[in-house]
Amino acid sequence: MDIFDRLKQATPAEWTSYVDHAFVRQMGAGTLPQQAFRTYLVQDYLFLIQFARAYALAVYKSRTLADMRAAQAGLSAILDVEMDLHVRLCGRWGLQPGQIEAAPEHQATIAYTRFVLDCGMSGDLLDLHVALAPCVVGYAEIGRRLAPAGTAALGDHPYRDWIGEYAGDAYQEIAAMARRHLDDLAARAMTERRFSELAALFAKASLLEADFWQMALDDRPLTGPAGSPS
Numbered sequence: 001m002d003i004f005d006r007l008k009q010a011t012p013a014e015w016t017s018y019v020d021h022a023f024v025r026q027m028g029a030g031t032l033p034q035q036a037f038r039t040y041l042v043q044d045y046l047f048l049i050q051f052a053r054a055y056a057l058a059v060y061k062s063r064t065l066a067d068m069r070a071a072q073a074g075l076s077a078i079l080d081v082e083m084d085l086h087v088r089l090c091g092r093w094g095l096q097p098g099q100i101e102a103a104p105e106h107q108a109t110i111a112y113t114r115f116v117l118d119c120g121m122s123g124d125l126l127d128l129h130v131a132l133a134p135c136v137v138g139y140a141e142i143g144r145r146l147a148p149a150g151t152a153a154l155g156d157h158p159y160r161d162w163i164g165e166y167a168g169d170a171y172q173e174i175a176a177m178a179r180r181h182l183d184d185l186a187a188r189a190m191t192e193r194r195f196s197e198l199a200a201l202f203a204k205a206s207l208l209e210a211d212f213w214q215m216a217l218d219d220r221p222l223t224g225p226a227g228s229p230s
């Protein structure tokens with residue numbers, strides 16, 4: 001069993017709350033309200049900007065070129081691949097990248113991204129990659145689950161672009177590489193005494209992923225300046 005499966009098995013409730021969230025199920029069934037998906041996508045763009053910083057931090061925290069290259073691959077997957085999906089989908093609603101960037105960050109976005117950045121700042125490279133793992137590997141699992149018969153079978157599914165992106169071979173390979181790298185890093189840097197601390201980080205990141213889906217489902221207007229209702 002690799003380190004990823006060990007972390008997942010140590011935190012089953014948190015993992016399930018993330019990968020089997022109502023947002024995911026509604027997206028798979030095609031019943032997710034478009035407004036929830038829009039809220040998600042705009043916040044996810046802001047999320048990716050912060051995650052790009054987290055991968056840049058992983059370059060900084062690397063002591064070997066191989067670790068640097070693994071972090072660089074994550075950074076480039078965000079900047080060169082994943083954000084294109086967001087720009088393309090938001091563009092269909094007439095939203096330009098500058099407008100998405102100018103949107104206020106939701107608390108759930110701030111909570112998750114700054115948690116991961118802090119794991120990296122206060123911990124070592126293994127802490128940082130464990131905090132990043134639910135995001136990278138979870139989306140591969142969700143993609144596969146929502147396209148059990150492959151991406152070609154998605155037909156005119158309303159969320160086929162999103163599902164196709166994460167279920168597709170290119171993304172599945174990115175996630176498999178991230179998983180192998182995590183396993184290699186753990187073999188070099190983990191002691192058994194550290195495992196429960198790492199599992200706690202993994203559990204927290206999974207819960208913050210679940211909160212992120214929930215934020216989009218709730219889709220409450222953001223709190224305005226002082227004096228407005230909270």
Ligand SMILES: Cc1ncc(C[n+]2csc(CCO)c2C)c(N)n1
Pocket residue numbers: 044047048051074075077078082134135136139209212
């Ligand atoms: C809330 C949220 N969680 C995970 C991802 C997926 N993701 C974020 S960074 C990254 C690595 C390289 O692309 C991946 C797959 C997302 N977009 N939004």
